[in-house]
Amino acid sequence: MALKIYSTLSRQKEDLVPLEPGVIKMYVCGPNLYGPAHVGHAMSYIVFDTIRRYLQYRGFQVRYVQNFTDIEDRIIETARSLNTTVKDLSEKYIARFYAEMDALNVLRADYNPRATEVIPKIIEIVAGLIAKGYAYPIEGGVYFRVTRMTDYGKLSKRSLDGMEAGARIEIDERKEHPMDFALWKASKPGEPAWDSPWGKGRPGWHIECSAMSMQFLGEQLDIHGGGHDVIFPHHENEIAQSEAYTGKVPFVKYWVHNALLRLHEDEEKMTRHLGNIVSVQEALQKYGGDAIRLFILSSHYRSPLTWKDENIIAARHGAERLRVALRDYEAGPSSNPADALCEQADQASRAFVFAMDDDFNTPRAIAQVYDLARTINAARDNGAPSNSVAYAQSILLELTEVLGLTLKGVSGPSEVEPFIALLVQTRNELRAAKQFALADQIRNRLAELGVVLEDAASSTLWKYTSQE
């Protein structure tokens, strides 16, 4: 069965058929580097990372490009207010972005171009659009002539007439049409600027993504992703300028947009402009990457989700149970390599693929993962053959890796481990001597210090617990 993917352009699930067999060219809109990322960004990048991982799991070679917007009005503004340079500001947030995405186990893109490194390509496209009559210069700036594109609005399903009626923007009277958008902006003194045929200036808001995707992936892409809020005008304009420039349609085969994350208290979408933000850093400290990922993926990517502490904590508990299912297991006979447990694992794997093939239905896929974890735990409780358990665990690990879970658990300072081990050993001697009051006291005190003990049949396991 073919993998189905929903495209915003057709508003339908379509069979995924790449432009080039076996290869997926994928571009995802990256962050604007004027500030730290929040969990809404994390949601988008986790969603697309999971799609990428799954496509790779299904055997596609994925070429994944995600940009950094390192030149834009707000960055200029922020740099100025912080008395730093645009360059330093963006470098700082790029470093932070990488660190945070690594912590979320988001795989690095094959390439992360910055807008400022494709200025020549941008100028080339803008000049080409002017030459073809799709754009016109005005006083050092260049605007795209939306009326030249008869299908303008096809992604967001709006008409120029309809948009004009509701437009709240202040209209630049110099433009031919209110909806014409800037491809190139004349710079003001003191702003970063590049030489161009139209004078000193910088790229407009949408052209960078067209330039970067063309330069690093080609003139047509398979998948272009981003948040739902970026459909209009950003992606609409990307289509217009790209298809006008190359003459190749479609610019993108499958437009994929994730629904937005809201913050519990006010139930409004989370955005830096509204200031109702939970930063990625803060979320990572509180919950860890696995809990965040599991929480995000427990709802379908096209459904809006609300950031609510108790739900992320619930996801953390779920992740813990998956972790337990992957614990080493040696007891039990080693025989019957192809028994019911192995069959159940294979079944879970098939069901997982079936769910993910249906427009990346992670909630259903995760249900399979939990089922398999329960099966493994139950089999282990019943003393199943160790090689069967190991096989089922290998399947479970494979599936959780597709979801980008590490299942590593909370780590603590390694230098205290010998001391904890000593306490555990001492306590077990007390237990053997039936000194239960003292033994329980040690266990309770360790728990207060963030170390939990679990007395198994033959040995005592201990682990650090997450805070709060």
Add this chain to the structure above:
RNA sequence: GGCGACGUAGCCAAGUGGUCAAGGCAGGGGUCUGCAAAAUCCCGAUCGCCGGUUCAAUUCCGGCCGUCGCCUCCA
């Protein structure tokens, strides 16, 4: 005003025109344990409201109510 999405157990969240509904978290009960913990087993929903289509609707259509998103920078 225009366009669009959603409303399923305490919370989160899949799903299907006809064994009247996955999974997670929380809660209750049992097993295991010196006691715990972990694990496991059992227990809960008739699917926003009102009509319609159908032999049959939670699933299709219409209306209503409610929540939310985009239309402006925004993942």
